[in-house]
Amino acid sequence: MTFDVQRIRAQIPILGLSVHGQALHYLDNSATSQLPESVLAALEDHETGHRANVLRGVHFLAEAATEAYEQARQRAARYVNAAEAAEIVFTYGTTTAINLVAYSLGQMLEPGDEVVISQLEHHSNIVPWQLLRDRAGIKLKMLPVSRDGRLDLDALEDLVTPRCRLLAVSHISNVTGAVSDLSRLVAAARAVGAMVLVDGAQRAPHGALDVQALGVDFYAFSGHKMFGPNAIGVLWGRRALLEEMPPFLGGGEMIRSVTMAESTWARVPHKFEAGTPPIAQAVGLAAAMDWIEGLDGAAAMGHLNDLTGAVLDGLTVLDGGRDRVRVIGPAGLQDRAPVISFHVEGAHPHDICQILDSHGVALRGGHHCAQPLMEAFDLTGTTRASLAVYNDKSDVDALLTGLEDAIRKLT
Ligand SMILES: Cc1ncc(COP(=O)(O)O)c(C=O)c1O
Missing domain, CATH: 3.40.640.10 (Type I PLP-dependent aspartate aminotransferase-like (Major domain))
Structure with a gap:
């Protein structure tokens, strides 16, 4: 079944914003998600x-x-x-x-x-x-x-x-x-x-x-x-x-x-x-x-899995086998929510987020209020993209394009 994400996006007024002259790509939903018109x-x-x-x-x-x-x-x-x-x-x-x-x-x-x-x-x-x-x-x-x-x-x-x-x-x-x-x-x-x-x-x-x-x-x-x-x-x-x-x-x-x-x-x-x-x-x-x-739950989950898979695949392609980008979390989609944290060798998460912000992409960088977990992975922070049901392929594309730019500039 196809999931009409554009119909859903049209219900979330803030998604129409431009930031720094770019369309907003809001991928910080684990921190706070956006409000539908009905709310x-x-x-x-x-x-x-x-x-x-x-x-x-x-x-x-x-x-x-x-x-x-x-x-x-x-x-x-x-x-x-x-x-x-x-x-x-x-x-x-x-x-x-x-x-x-x-x-x-x-x-x-x-x-x-x-x-x-x-x-x-x-x-x-x-x-x-x-x-x-x-x-x-x-x-x-x-x-x-x-x-x-x-x-x-x-x-x-x-x-x-x-x-x-x-x-x-x-x-x-x-x-x-x-x-x-x-x-x-x-x-x-x-x-x-x-x-x-x-x-x-x-x-x-x-x-x-x-x-x-x-x-x-x-x-x-x-x-x-x-x-x-x-x-x-x-x-x-x-x-x-x-x-x-x-x-x-x-x-x-x-x-x-x-x-x-x-x-x-x-x-x-x-x-x-x-x-x-x-x-x-x-x-x-x-x-x-x-x-x-009111959403079609199964279709929403399928849509989020598709997007999560596209981000995970995109990170692998972006890395090109150089072991610079490491996903902190399950590699596959089984028992996995659309929260994708990653570490880029040689680049601070805050710097990555700042460059991504200039592309209109809202991410979260840092310890995510989970410092013991960061310690377990011997990191001080990660960069995190977290998706909601109103995200679409354009958000994933903007994330991957922005990341390419960030990696080029920072490493
Ligand atoms: C897993 C988890 N627990 C608890 C919290 C805290 O939520 P709140 O700040 O809304 O109390 C968060 C917020 O990020 C969270 O992700």
Whole structure:
């Protein structure tokens, strides 16, 4: 089936921009993806017709805002196939979601309990656990990565011991694009009675999920990486666990009652949503989920695989067998997302990105908030092209032409 990418591109206004006199080729989607018209319209509609604070007011707008916010929660619940909407906690992003779990669930862990993460995690799935380790005396262990940038699952058996309480791993690496084998990870955790948290920041843009089928306990992701607004994220958690966990932040909205002596908590999910939440952002995120689910998922995946294959092939041709360009990640398309990181011998990623920017190509260069992974590959950074469903062959061509220019100038 052909995938009408031009029809999709026409729905994303920012793609019409020129930068430095060149057509924009936006290939930094793993950092932030761009907004479809329907999401922009949902944001405008909310802010011009329903703007008010939620949960407290009884006037017309307050009720409309609360209704819109809670409908967004229901939408998110359908997107991840949660058992109920109360399992959806709106956060400000993946980072806040993981910090919430590390802080709240962390209070239920004992000194000497173990949390296993991996070497390819984003800092937002490393640092909260290091903070917990320093605070609570837990032991933090790291699953290593293989040479092709995947989790080394052969190490699971030795690492995940009966002291392990939680395995916290990403679904898709934001650097190598490797898709984790969650079924093996979940099986290893379950074998010792440990919980599983998944950082789904790079998976959520690729279509609806089934957290129940995945068999995990927590799943976190961000709106701005899935064609939605900034400053909104989702933490899905099993209700029984959310009920048991103490609150994270304290303040308005998350309480049942407050006296000068003590406070009691609201029911989940509100217990975890202190203060005024990101209301319009939740509405925008719901629209983004509608947009993603309106795409032909199989055709979109085929399209992204074609483009990823074209980038990988293009890099090989560009290198011409000289071993100057090294892909940091799986060589093939199997269990691989459209995130392509590479190292060019003798050229700094920032310099490459700057030259590519002059071609209108937006890339990301640096450690991608994954310094332990860079260390594993003995690099300080890589250059990364990350594709979204609205990218097309012209983006790949511009990337490869710009890279040729960069390599010529820098090496
Ligand atoms: C895999 C992964 N986890 C977590 C994050 C953090 O997301 P946010 O900054 O939206 O909290 C990112 C962002 O790049 C990511 O790629």
